[in-house]
Amino acid sequence: MIPDTVTNRYRNEYDRVFARLPGGPGPAGERQHHLARFMETGFPHPRAEDWKYTSLQPIEKREFKLADAAGNLDPAHVKALIPDSLDAYRVVIIDGHYVPEHSLIDGLPSGATVDSFANYLGSNEGTIQSPVIKDEPGSLTDLNAALVTDGAYVRLANNVALDKPIHVLTIATADQADQMNQVRHRFELATSAEATVIEHYVGLGESAYFTNVVTEVVASANSKLTRCRIQQEGKRGYHIGSFYAHQSRDSRIIDHAFDYGARLARTGTNTRLAEDNAEVHLYGVYAPTGRQHIDNHTRVDHATEHGISREIYKGVLDDHGRGVFNGKIIVHPHAQKTDSDQAANALLLSDKAEVDAKPELEIYADDVVCGHGSTVGQLDEAAVFYLKSRGVSEDGARAILTYSFANALVQMIGLQPIERFVESALLAKLPGGASYADLA
Amino acid sequence: MAATTEDVETLVADRGYAAGFVTDLEQDTVPPGLNEDVIRFISNKKNEPQWMLDWRLEAYRQWMTMTHPTWPHIHHEPIDYQAISYYSAPKSHEDKPDSLDDVDPKLLETYEKLGIPLKEQEVLAGVKGSENVAVDAVFDSVSVATTFKDKLAEAGVIFCSISEAIQEYPEIVKKHIGSVVPRGDNYFASLNSAVFTDGSFVYIPEGVTCPMELSTYFRINAENTGQFERTLIIAEKGSHVSYLEGCTAPQRDENQLHAAVVELIAEEDAEIKYSTVQNWYPGDENGKGGIYNFVTKRGDCRGDRSKISWTQVETGSAVTWKYPSCVLNGDNSVGEFYSVAVTRGMQQADTGTKMIHVGKNTKSTIIAKGISAAQGEQSYRGLVKVVPSASNARNFTQCDSLLIGDRCGAHTFPYVESKNSTAKLEHEATTSKIGEDQMFYCQQRGLSEEDAVNMIVNGFCKEVFNELPMEFAVEAQKLLNVTLENAVG
DSSP, rough: OOOOHHHHHHHHHHHHHHSSSSSHHOOOOOOHHHHHHHHOSSSSSSTTGTTTTTTOOOHHHHHOOSSSSSSOOOOOHHHHHHHTTTEEEEEETTTTEOOOOOOTTTTTTEEEEEEEHHHHHHHHHOSSOOOOOOOOHHHHHHHHHOOOOOOOEEEEEEBOSSOOEEEEEEEOOOOOOTTTEEEEEEEOTTTTTTEEEEEEEOSSSSSSSEEEEEEEEOOOOOEEEEEEHHHHHHHHTTEEEEEEEEEOTTTEEHHHEOOOOOSEEEEEEEEOOOOOOOEOOOOOOEEOTTEEEEEEEEEEEEEEEEEEEEEEEEEEEEOOEEEEEEEEEEEEOHHHHHHHEEEEEEEEEEEEEEEEEEEEEEEOSSSSSEEEEEHHHHOOHHHHHHHHHTTHHHHHHHHHHHHHHHHHHHTTTHHHHHHHHHHHHHHSTTTTTGGGGOOO | OOHHHHHHHHHHHHHTTTOOOOOOOTOOOSSOSHHHHHHHHHHTTOOOOOOHHHHHHHHHHHHTTTOOOOSSSOOOOOOOOOSOOSOOOOOHHHHHHHHGGOOHHHHHHHEEEEEHHHHHHHHHHTTTTHHIIIIIIIIIHHHHHHHHHHHHHHOOOEEEEHHHHHHOOOHHHHHHSSSSSOOSSSSHHHHHHHHHHHEEEEEEEOBBBOSSSSEEEEHHHHOOOOOSBBBEEEEOOOOOOEEEEEEESSSSSOOEEEEEEEEEEEEETTTEEEEEEEOOOOOOOTTTSSOEEEEEEEEEEEEEEEEEEEEEEEEOSSSEEEOOEEEEOOOEEEEEEEEEEEETTTTTEEEEEEEEOOOOOOOOEEEEEEEEEEOOEEEEEEEEEOOTTTTOEEEEEEEEEEEEEETOEEEEEEEEEEEOOTEEEEEEEEEOOOOOHHHHHHHHHHHOHHHHHHHHHHHHHHHHHTTSSHHHHHHHHHHHHHHHTTOOO
């Protein structure tokens, strides 16, 4: 009799679904390896420095099961989730399964492949973890590797630039209680390829569920990836997102993250500037309200020379919301001429809200320019008063000012339908914000 | 009232301690190792009351359940706590060098550069027979100390060793010891609570402004405070005190591990300024030897409008682990932290501060300057915490790191935790090397490369040096130049 420990529950789940998991013998061996590692380490210990402010106990307590198939959604329902007038290729994953009927991957330029991750795993070259990405830390990433059912797979050949963004819509229907989605996306950009990807997470339904997603990016020389991550999980959803990127010389990754949903969300954004002159931009807005807990951990490894990193994270915290930001920049020995800048700003709108910020710099090279700044504060009362004197309600004034606090990051996206979408989603979260939706 | 040989022998017999002590009390040394008997021995030796012994034992029991912290960004060989002798009087006469000729020439060179008189050098290097010379000839600390004591007594200030205070003022000590840094606070604080051998005690009565800067400098020459120092400073309502700790000259010291605890208590309207210059032996270029310095320093701004200010210049030790902190309990209380830390050779430092805002309108300022050269590794680790009651709390933090050489490291780990929406917290940090344009400018004006570096580094640290008492600031500046010598090029 196997004792009912947290890790054993996931092992049992693995045994239950093993035969149906996608992938041939290669991936099967990988799965075993990752499962063994997960069994060994289990969920992160709350005493671990990286998990100081976020406890995964609510996830550990429950017994989550993978969904056997995608839940039924009518096309109109899916359409309602898509940002207005967004012209994009589309990959729709429902309950951890790719759904071709809702997806749209016709008319891709030659040299571009967009497929489901399961199909890719079934192919001869399929691997769960990209061989380029070596250091995937964390037991939750191991758990994902062991149980992954599906996701999006994108590969662009040399010099291929996509004419439209790819909208990867991951939906949790939460039809049954305690569902879990183990989703994995991989984006591989060959030399000088360019793409924009919108990773979009939506939760429906009222039951608790657990989405554990891993995204891997291989950015070859001179490639450029713009990624927007919009997290709108359901209010009883638990979201763990892990991002790992490997950047070759002259590559650029621009990441825009918007964390609005979930009961508890924790994202780890990790990028390695592995070759000279690579550049990464990480911009994030997080807005926990109610009793939400949103934790963003980022890590940039400057491994070689002339790397550039720019990072700005802004938090808007209301009610009992709790926000955590940890930004780690590591400048390795020999990573001379590194240029790195980071800012973390948080706006506390309520006395019950809490923010814990920790920018970290680890520097082992001397010819570098690195800086970070971090602020925590509230709305300027004089500005609120000014708006009120012009006839705007208290809530309205606060919504407008909060909106403008986050707006600087929204405008950096450069894709109007997405800008409007994330702005109105933010306003909808603020008291009085809905009446100013046309600001967006 | 020293313990007699019989006392200890009975103690040993009672406890059934087979290994026994070296009971020659003239030598005042126990064999290496730590257990309850050793703690009883220390307490007995110091003729402490029962409550003090109980307190130590409780700390020891807590320590036994704790593990060595692994979170600091430092690497060193594991420490064997059973290999340390927890009570040893000054080194025996035979171990001391006969004259300055026997002393490490590098150490002497440093003294020379700091402009320390020859006699004083002998004392610092621990040369035979130098103790008395030092007292009489160098700075005549007996008479200084005497005039000093008279003047303090007149003002009602108590300034003595903690052992003396336990005898003379047990009720004050009992009330306050461990009230800021509890016995079980952390691994090193617990160890210190169990085995502390000496340290300073300062009590400033209500409304008194201490007539002079208090310094351990005089005392330290008279008695060896040992490696587990415990300091307790109490500033009553409306009192002011400035306390200086340490000494700019590197001291010869065989003790590998230093685990000190400093507790400051500031009542209503009181102000404590605590300045440290730490220059323990840093080990050689290859990282051999050197002091492990694990210190817990914390101040409690207990009363409204109280203020505690920490200033530190850290240039010594192989490993430094130190976070002077302020708990801002009183409304409108103020906490400050100014620090310059230098690591070179194979030195490592993980240092910073904690500002815990509890009272309303509390303010804190943190200015930390780190300089890392050669293979030095340095981390700033700080916490600014605002609890829900701390309305209108305000913090400004600035940490800058300067890198000299391409094999050193500088790291920043600032934690910000805010639970109050009226709090305003700012943090900024920069890391860079000395600009080539700055160097070029200085050199084209005729300064040598080394002078240029010194000038730029001193400018970099100015904000902190400004907080030091004048004489100290001058010495600290000189010390910095010596420390960074040959670090460039």
